[in-house]
Amino acid sequence: MAKLLRKRARRHKAWQDTITASILAILHDRLLFECLHYLKAEQITADEMDNLSLLYKQYNALGGNGTIAKLMERVGMYVKIIECDCERGYDT
Numbered sequence: 001m002a003k004l005l006r007k008r009a010r011r012h013k014a015w016q017d018t019i020t021a022s023i024l025a026i027l028h029d030r031l032l033f034e035c036l037h038y039l040k041a042e043q044i045t046a047d048e049m050d051n052l053s054l055l056y057k058q059y060n061a062l063g064g065n066g067t068i069a070k071l072m073e074r075v076g077m078y079v080k081i082i083e084c085d086c087e088r089g090y091d092t
Contacts, residue, residue, distance in 0.1 A: 020062060027064065028059065028068060031056060035052070035071035035075050036071070038052070039071075039075060042079055043079060043080045044082070045082055053072075
């Protein structure tokens with residue numbers, strides 16, 4: 001019985017590790033896309049920046065690498081935070 005429980009625990013741990021790695025990969029992809037988008041646009045709304053920061057916080061907590069950290073730093077330094085994005089028809 002104990003052997004069966006250990007086997008199940010190992011499979012469950014492997015499944016959890018796979019899910020964590022998958023979430024990390026999705027966050028990395030999304031953050032990379034969004035950071036490059038905002039760097040190209042040279043502007044971001046406050047709400048978009050909050051969303052980007054929330055995604056990064058979770059990415060970092062899962063052990064994300066320095067590539068995204070560098071991009072987030074560049075977004076913070078070079079992208080202008082705007083109050084309204086009237087071209088898209090909404091404001092913050």
